[in-house]
Amino acid sequence: xxxxxxxxxxxxxxxxxxxxxxxxxIVGQHERIKTIKQxxxxxxxxxxxxxxxxxxxxxxxxxTRQVSLIGIDFPVLSGNKKEGIITVKANNVTIKGIHFTDxxxxxxxxxxxxxxxxxSNCVIKDNKFSNNFFGIYxxxxxxxxxxxxxxxxxxxxxxxxxxxxxxxxCKDIEIAGNTVDGHRDxxxxxxxxxxxxxxxxxxRNLRYGLHFMFSDSCEYFSNKFEHNSAxxxxxxxxxxxxxxxxxxxxxxxxxxxLLLKDISNSKIYNNVFRRNTCGIYLEGSNRNxxxxxxxxxxxxxxxxxxxxxxxxxxxxxFLSNSFEVATNSTRNFNTFSNxxxxxxxxxxxxxxxxxxxxHHPVKLFSIIVEKNRPTLLLLRSFFVELLNAAEKIFPVLTxxxxxxxxxxxxxxx
Amino acid sequence: xxTLLAIIKFQFHDTLRSxxxxxxxxxxxxxxxxxxxxxxxxxxxxxxxxxxxxxxxPLTSLVFGTIYLYSNRDYIILILSQPINRKVLFVxxxxxxxxPMAISFLVGTGIPLLIFIKIFSGESVVxxxxxxxxxxxxxxFVSISFLIASLNDNKMKGLGLAIFLWLFFSALYDGLVLIIxxxxxxxxxxxxxxxxxxxxxxxxxxxxxxxxxxxxALLGYTGAVYSQFLGSTxxxxxxxxxxxxxxxxxxxxxxxxxxxxxx
Numbered sequence: 001x002x003x004x005x006x007x008x009x010x011x012x013x014x015x016x017x018x019x020x021x022x023x024x025x026i027v028g029q030h031e032r033i034k035t036i037k038q039x040x041x042x043x044x045x046x047x048x049x050x051x052x053x054x055x056x057x058x059x060x061x062x063x064t065r066q067v068s069l070i071g072i073d074f075p076v077l078s079g080n081k082k083e084g085i086i087t088v089k090a091n092n093v094t095i096k097g098i099h100f101t102d103x104x105x106x107x108x109x110x111x112x113x114x115x116x117x118x119x120s121n122c123v124i125k126d127n128k129f130s131n132n133f134f135g136i137y138x139x140x141x142x143x144x145x146x147x148x149x150x151x152x153x154x155x156x157x158x159x160x161x162x163x164x165x166x167x168x169x170c171k172d173i174e175i176a177g178n179t180v181d182g183h184r185d186x187x188x189x190x191x192x193x194x195x196x197x198x199x200x201x202x203x204r205n206l207r208y209g210l211h212f213m214f215s216d217s218c219e220y221f222s223n224k225f226e227h228n229s230a231x232x233x234x235x236x237x238x239x240x241x242x243x244x245x246x247x248x249x250x251x252x253x254x255x256x257x258l259l260l261k262d263i264s265n266s267k268i269y270n271n272v273f274r275r276n277t278c279g280i281y282l283e284g285s286n287r288n289x290x291x292x293x294x295x296x297x298x299x300x301x302x303x304x305x306x307x308x309x310x311x312x313x314x315x316x317x318f319l320s321n322s323f324e325v326a327t328n329s330t331r332n333f334n335t336f337s338n339x340x341x342x343x344x345x346x347x348x349x350x351x352x353x354x355x356x357x358x359h360h361p362v363k364l365f366s367i368i369v370e371k372n373r374p375t376l377l378l379l380r381s382f383f384v385e386l387l388n389a390a391e392k393i394f395p396v397l398t399x400x401x402x403x404x405x406x407x408x409x410x411x412x413x
Numbered sequence: 414x415x416t417l418l419a420i421i422k423f424q425f426h427d428t429l430r431s432x433x434x435x436x437x438x439x440x441x442x443x444x445x446x447x448x449x450x451x452x453x454x455x456x457x458x459x460x461x462x463x464x465x466x467x468x469x470x471p472l473t474s475l476v477f478g479t480i481y482l483y484s485n486r487d488y489i490i491l492i493l494s495q496p497i498n499r500k501v502l503f504v505x506x507x508x509x510x511x512x513p514m515a516i517s518f519l520v521g522t523g524i525p526l527l528i529f530i531k532i533f534s535g536e537s538v539v540x541x542x543x544x545x546x547x548x549x550x551x552x553x554f555v556s557i558s559f560l561i562a563s564l565n566d567n568k569m570k571g572l573g574l575a576i577f578l579w580l581f582f583s584a585l586y587d588g589l590v591l592i593i594x595x596x597x598x599x600x601x602x603x604x605x606x607x608x609x610x611x612x613x614x615x616x617x618x619x620x621x622x623x624x625x626x627x628x629x630a631l632l633g634y635t636g637a638v639y640s641q642f643l644g645s646t647x648x649x650x651x652x653x654x655x656x657x658x659x660x661x662x663x664x665x666x667x668x669x670x671x672x673x674x675x676x
Binding site for chain 1: 454455456457460463464467468583584585586587588590591594595598602603606607610615616619620622623627628629630631632633639
């Protein structure tokens, strides 16, 4: 009995110690502790460092203890255009409510406003980032959460710019509700596993809104990617889920709503592709299910390269795209079924909602344009429509097997 | 000026009274209403209206225009026996036909569009250029038809020429351009392609619409020349200017022929 009692007392004391040790350190221009560096030096595991409103010039801060950095009214932490601002090297760190600005740009170093280096269970939320080289940089970290940050930069050239949110060799990360604007890549992931990327807005980035490679089993949903100069490009990955995303207004010669290169066994559904030069581009991508997407007013709704096989396009809505499908071969090993095509001209006599005449989404003119780009100027002219109609009756140049045998008669809800 | 207004007024009333203009308006009304009630997709409606712009308006303007001058021959001779300037008469006849036709196009397609205006939110610029294109087509092809009718006294010849011109501009010309572009594929043909396209009034009207409608396609996969021309207001201004020239030149030539013509 006394043994149990004494052990209980010991446990109580240990807990008490834990509570007693955790303290709040206040940093402010009128406080005893004036710099964050000083606060970090005096801190222990479990401490909360509260940063009052003000302007702090800080470079290369390193967090080695499990602390929380909480800003009040967005104190400004400036890198003074020299180097990075904070590097986290401890687990369980929270960074919240701080405005990071002006990290230095560099061709050699990945200067980031906040860098997480081989840590877990960190939370970075509700911060503002402006004019940084890299915004948030995670290397070899796991089970962290990056949420509701606003990351804005106005970088000019691709070569001399960094990414908004950059992940390298991470797993089980959640990136949610962030806004990334004007970086090189909005969200960049390489060798990332089992992560969730949701509710983010990525726009006006110099290269891709979202860019990932070798990042299997991740989920991307309810994100919006718009006005990125090269759209979204995802490569060398399998088992990806992308749904409820919006890809909008990505214009340009090499700009894609969504570029899939060597993506396999993935699901892409319920997304909206609107007004992109190219809605979805598939190259070397196999066994993907592309379903229930809305492709509206794109230049090319889908560009399907011949090295893509066994992709299944089902129940998508194709509305007023300049070209519905373009391909570079007369052969096709993908299936299209039950899509709604606004260019469809068939009929439905038995009234089951599915057209009796198969729909050939590849037009002759798209093949001409493929080989001779300037002819695009003749788009929608009467002669071109005549050519398309003639080819439809006697297909010679267009892939005969690229056909939707069960086109829907009305918009799929 | 007074006589000009009087002639326009008379011709205007005369045209408005005629049955075929009512049919023309009704045609637009029924067609656009049917289009809009069949589909709720603004894109589809816009493209169908573009086809009307490119095919129906040139055809009707050319045919009505030539027939109009031929059938008004007695009236013209009568008026010319009065001390009336020939130029004034020509302008009066021209505006007396083209204005009602343009109005009938505007009313015929405009009313159904107004009824269904809700589905066109965000498409107002395309619609504007669609209407602008239609109006320009009317004025251009009426002036071409007046030139044809002033040049030829033979009705059959004039009408045949009008129909041939329609066929040429609406279909054959683009075919020729495509063939030329295919032959000279290996050369930088962007600038000649733009010039060739601008030489046809139907292509110009089409360009006005696709510049707004298919811009996401046009700004991709094409060279810097296209991007510069298509992506800026320069292209727009140049297209509008060329359309004006397309009204002016046939009109001026027609006027000269009419002036010298021995009725």
